[in-house]
Amino acid sequence: MEQSASAGPVQIVSITEDHKFELDEKKLKQILYHRRAIGKKISLVSIAGDFRKGKSFLLDFFLRYLRAQHNTEWIGRENEPLKGFDWRGGATRHTTGMIMWSEPFLLSLPDGEEIAVFLMDTQGTFDSNSTVFENAFIFALTLLVSSVTVYNIMHNLQEDNLQHLSFFAEYGVLAIDAYHTSPFQQLTFLVRDWQFEYETAYGFDGGEDILSDRLRIRENQHRDLELVRSRLRQCFRKVNCFLMPHPGLKVTNRKDFDGRLVDIEEDFKKQLLTLVPEVFRLDNPNFIKEINGEQITSTDLFEYFRVVTFNQETTLIEDLSNEFFYEIFEYLDSYEIYQAFFDLNNRFQQLLNSSYLLFKIRHCYSQSKEIIMNKYKQIFLHNKNQIFSVHLWILPDNNQFISSFTIDSSFIRLESLVFRPIEPDLLISLLPKLIYLPRLFSLTIDTWSALKDLGNIYQLIFNLRKLKYIKYKATESDDFDITVSLSIATNEQQVSTIEYLIIDHPCAYNELYNIISYTPQLRRLKFLNLSESNISIEVIKPMTLSNLTHLSINNYQMTFDEFEIFIKKLYSSKLKVLSFTTIVQDIAYLDANRWEEFILQNLPKLEEFILQNLPKLEEFYFKYSTYFEDHYETPMYSGKRDQFISPFWIERRWILQAEIELDNLIYSIRPYKKRWYEYNTQHKMINSCDQLSKFMRLILVNKSSEGWPNSLAINKYISHVLTVTQIHHMETQEHFFIGKLREILDLLSELDTLQIFSLSFSQSTYLSREEIEDLLFLSTKNQITKLCLEIIILIEEVYFLIEIFPRINHLQVNFIHSMDVELFVRLILIQIKIKSNHPLRLLCFCVAAADDEMVHKLEKMINIENLLVDFTVKHVMNEIYLQWK
DSSP states (O other), rough: OOOTTTTTEEEEEETTTSSEEOOHHHHHHHHHHTTTTTTTEEEEEEEEETTSSSSSHHHHHHHHHHHHHOOOOTTTTTTTOOSSSSOSSSSSSOOOOOEEEEEEEEETTTOOOOOEEEEEEOOOSSTTTTTTHHHHHHHHHHHHOOOOEEEEEESSOOHHHHHHHEEEEHHHHTTTTTEEEEEEEEEEEEEEEOOTTTTTHHHHHHHHHHHHHHOOOOTOEEEEEEEEHHHHHEEEEEEEEEEEEOOOHHHOOOOOOOOGGGGGGGHHHHHHHHHHHHTTTTTOTTTEEEETTEEBBBBHHHHHHHHHGGGGGOGGGGGGHHHHHHHTTTTTTTHHHHHHHTTHHHHHHHTOOOOOEEEEEEEEEOOOOHHHHIIIIIIIOOGGGGGEEEEEEEOOGGGHHHHHHOOTTOOOOEEEEEEEEHHHHEEEEGGGGGGGGOOOOEEEEEESSSSSSSSHHHHHHHTTTTTEEEEEEOOOOOOSSSSSOOOOOOGGGGOOOOOEEEEEEEEEHHHHHHHTTTTTTTEEEESOOOOOOOOOOGGOOOOOOOOOOOEEEEEESHHHHHHHHHHHOOTTOOOOEEEEEEEOGGGGGHHHHHHHHHHHHHOOHHHHHHHOOOOOOOOOEEEEEEEEEEOOOOOOSSTTTTTSSSSSHHHEEEEEEEEEETEEEEEEEEEEEOOOOOGGGGGGGOHHHHHTTTOOEEEEEEOOOOSSOOHHHHHHHHHHHHHHOOOOOOEEEEEHHHHHHHHHHHHHHOOOEEEEEEEOOOOGGGGHHHHHHHHHHHHHTTOOOOOSSSOOOOOHHHHHHHHHHHTOOOOEEEEEETOOOOHEEEEEEEHHHTTTOOOOOOOEETTTTTOHHHHHHHHHHHHTOOOOSSSEEETTTTTEEEEOO
């Protein structure tokens, strides 16, 4: 249906001279309640970006396309002036506020359903007449109401574009009360006047290359830059990019230019023919406007405009609620808040002094003494009742400042203190002052230098009557042993309210017993270094902790016999999580039957849970480390193999794994966790006992610059593991030499999955013909069905692995180095096609820019080239899954 003669641009949001926003509800209602749109699903396509960069000019080509209704000659006649949204050349802004086309366009979806399409133009950002808040407001509103937003930028996609967009997007997210999906749908970066076509081609393909590079999170990248990239991925369901050439000098230099095609460069017109139809592609799942995952009508959008943007007649950024700013302040240090907002106006001064605002102070050691004193004067003196937490990094030259830190009952909101590192003498002088704090619940201490006796410090800590959490780390000394001279608590007046206790310093059994006597309400206990003591553990009295639910022990000297005695003396009927790490060379720790007997006898409710569904030990973590040296006889396990897959362990989903790291062999038990090779069960837990019984994993970690230890050592490690358990899954976390692969596969004949960081074909490790023949022979013996490569450099690596592992049905690649995605998939599918009846049926690979568009391209390529018949392609976050029958 054709547009009426009166159709044209209508301003729906304007900005007054005193910087107030005005929504013209009457005009907006006339547009969104248009008779052709009532009851239909809608799409709203908008364009945004810096001022005077040709947004309105481009939008008029959108109009031409929609008016043409699928006519292939939609771009128009060579001498036809461009009309629609008002635009003009020059250096001053033309469009202000927000402008919509007065009538919708009706388009038909592939299934025949009609939808109403609206167009919207927006005020250019960062001109001399607009405030930052106005820009944020307009841009955020644009993102909220649009299904597709074209972000118009000049010359290149640069870091400031990403950061500006991240700021606007954050503003928009904060304006939503609750959402269950990405708040914004599709964002298309339109890079105008692209100058490097010789390096990167125009269009979406070139734009994809640029976008992937700009959004990639790199190693050692600054945290702020990582946050910008991750925030953009969270906020938008789809992000793509299009590189556009310069339209020609006649367009930019002639005052009388009126949009005629004859004056526009051919390259620009050619790219328009690609860009515009793609923006309005009707099979794009993001084209129809949604709110909280539900497709809406034009009348819904009208109400959304009113509620989200102009609720309670909000016309200035400063009219937004205090809660809005409190949400922003949550991400800032108190000093940053003062610097940015205090001097703006009286409203913000009152806001910063409001009792509803709580400050978090983080003093970094790199800050100058002057800045520290400014913080002290502005916040510690004037905002005591608003300080929620203080985290101080205390260097010796800051001791004077800390000593002058007056603590009294006026800090009525202070709940958390962190001192690291701090001199013991300074700590002893500070702790008595903390008793005046009415809400001090959390205290973390890291002492700078060693103190021989920690008893006095613990006594001062236990005097803090509101404390719930304490972590105390004390530096060890080479000159003396640390002791804790603390008598047993004998009356209720000495009892502490502490519920979380972390002891990170040497502590003997009897000293631990005395400490715990002060904390009967303890729910979580973690101690990292039990030290030797002349007092035997057998003579220590039992410790009753009736509320203890979590226990974590790191110990370097405790045998299994001592461990059993210790746990019996520290018994708690409510214990849910037990974690234990040791390096004691006691092979009894690998006796699964002894573990089973111990747990059942000493945690009786564990047995009752199995039969009667009573409280149980929910999680069990265990780590045992042994090592290999030339002149040391490593103890070997001599019991029956595979005892850690008995019903006791499988029913609880406690899984054994082994890790080889340099000279150490580390065994660990931890709760079941889904792995990459469980694609078919990714939406449910494994229930099959048979599956869990084949879940044993071996991890190889090489942190040595000299490469892996010699073959004999590798054989020793693996042989030691095989005395305890069979291995079904192996993972390497460093570069892996092909020559070593043959040796390991020969030892681990039951492997089902293999994960390799990367393959190495360096000259020093070239394989001889005999070795290659050995590998090919081995290919007939190994049982590997699932293979993962962390990174590939050459496609030949995949070819090689397909030869060596002819039974793989699942191939995963986590990083494709400098390789085109379509080419990567094409080459693998061709290789599989050459090998008739190859079992590979699932290909998964990780791409930073994975989106619906990439899925569409892969589907199109596979269909056109007839590479597969019955297949599906989908992306989950940044992973692409290609599966076929």
